[in-house]
Amino acid sequence: MNRFKHNWLICRSVAEVTYKEWSAYRTHSLVSVIVGPVYFMVQYFIWTAVYGGQATLGGMDLHQMIRYFGATALIGYLIMDFADWNLSMLVRTGKFLTFHLRPVHHRSFALYQKLGHRALGFLFEFLPCLLIFILIFGIDMRPASFPWTLVSVMLAFLMNFYVNYTIGLTSFWLVQSGGIRSAFMLVSGIFSGALIPLDFFPHWLQVTQLFLPFQYIAYMPAMVFTGHYSLGGLELSIPEAVAMQGVAVLVMFGLCELVRRRAMKQFTAVGA
Template identity: 30%
Template sequence: MRRTAKTTWILARAGFRRYSTYRLATLAGLTTNTVFGLIRASILLAALASAGTSIAGYDAGEISSFVWWSQGLIASVNLFQWSEVATRVRSGDIAVDFARPIDPQVAYLATDLGRAVLQFLARGVPSILIGAVTFGIALPQSPWLWPLALLSTLLAVLISFGCRYAVNLTSFWLVESRGPQLAYVVVSGFLCGLYVPVHWFPDWLQLIAHATPFPSMLQTPIDLLSGRASPADALPLLLTQLLWATAALALGQVMTRLGRRRLEVQGG
């Protein structure tokens, strides 16, 4: 276990260093985050103004917080398409991952955690600061909610990775997996609260959303960070995230083992 922990730490550092080399891409991502944050904030604030009242309890300050906290988390949680594992399955390079002394899911997760830290520091924090200066943002209701909010963010990253990893592994059974990957990005982005808060959904759509892990990937950490969730709400929200993270990672383990049995690599 000590050797595995050391290897995991090395892989996480490697993931951090790998993505830190793309400085121009990171700067472009920060610019995109900021521009889209300004656009989203303007549109949602206009919606509030046209309604003439708060929507689902969101006033102007809360909707501004929702926008900028989500812009700060979007890159770390990674709600975009990711196909690294699927590409390795198609090429047969996944056989090399299976031959290594560390579980492939653990190795990719460690690398993804390093990426998430880099993206949060390089893109997330500056985006949040820009939002705080331009529109203003709210903070957690209590100081002791800060560590719980950070834990919620970590769980959101785990859930997102588990889901993306499982979608990538469909390549073992499908000739082309870009369809499932694209469908996942569209559905998860909508149901996680990327476009509008999940609390704005009609009741029937909220039920559908909460039957999936997607709100736990973005809406939950935003609620804790923006002060919408009270201290009494924190533990149930974290427990829900923990259950989804466990389920997503367990699904990845099952699919990895089934894929290992199915894999056939030809050539020399």
Template identity: 55%
Template sequence: MVNGMEFKQILCYYGAITLIGYLIMDFADWNLQMLVRSGKFLTFQLRPIHHRFFALSQKIGHRALGFVFEFLPCFFILQFIFKVDLIPKHLGLSIISIAFAFLINFYVNYCIGMTAFWLVQSSGIRQVYQVISEILSGSLIPLIFFPEILQKILFFLPFQYITYVPACVVMGKYSLGGITMDLSQIVLIQGGAVALVMILSEIIYRLAMNKYTDAGG
């Protein structure tokens, strides 16, 4: 047992984050950056559709294909060949939590992509964020493996809601920094995080459009 997790639980955790990764994968920041750099973003200003809505719809379609060709094959391999139990303990909450993680990942990446309106090239910020997110979201190692003082800090940061929280919901138990919460409670907090990043995205978008307009489009 390592930090309260048995070997089977560790396998389940890594299996869960692998499957969740297929469902929430996103390149909105890179796509938006390329549109700004090439000047093609202007074409979206002329269309009767918000680019963010277009990008989100594009991501939903992309991940729908990922569900069929990535998620399902990997799930069957892990579940039936390697015998890793990946059946969610609470299916409804698991779906909601993964959907929230999907939205948080998209909106955060979109915010990073919008820095291209000021910097033109946002790949540096993107790379730094990816490294930080990989470590602090629980994608590399479970957050419960960190020192307790760091866990308490991570509890108040948004990164856990991208990977660690949905993985814990799938496994049926959430704990971090000595704080144990009911799954419905942590999913509700995760929903609040979604609302915050959506508001942040809108604020940055309006500032970016003012910048874009002032620069002559």
């Protein structure tokens, strides 16, 4: 119990400091309030034209499609992560040494930072865009099940963090992981479902996504939001889908831990 309380105090302190630090740059978040709705508006016009007079596409009608993209946009604000870039910078400059000597595990520290950063994003990005989607676009943004959607978004938050942190760990071998980071962002943008629902991909590619981390970052929480999940011929109830997402997060955590331990053997404090 004392250890849990100690970790909680560290988590709260790091999150609060990060929140205050990034509050000085909250105009950056306000830019997202413009970019998000513009991107959504583009998607709205594109899919309205694609549907034409058709009732459904990929098992979704136009109303469901609009809600899906509204959900992915809002979820993106909640789970946005920069752990890979930050870790790469620390390794490249040698500043990781200061974290390596601290009693707090750097991965935990980075996670606590993300909590503070996304708390700011919730206030200055998520809530304004939610109001814009509801009041201006007239979109029904009520989730099919708020508790399950909340759990799914939390799991997506962790999945995105562990994946990005693992990408950042490659810096211990490459020093500069910018190329891998850029390639991953491109692949993730396509196969996470943020640009197009995964139902539109070929069947074999949909099945492949069940074993990759991308769909658990955006597609699955968005489908949990809409109340129906199916991919690659697999249809699951919302509790089953969230359970599968939880297992995927545990697997990703295990992979991240394996890479981290190997990375620590490579650590030479370059630039320190």
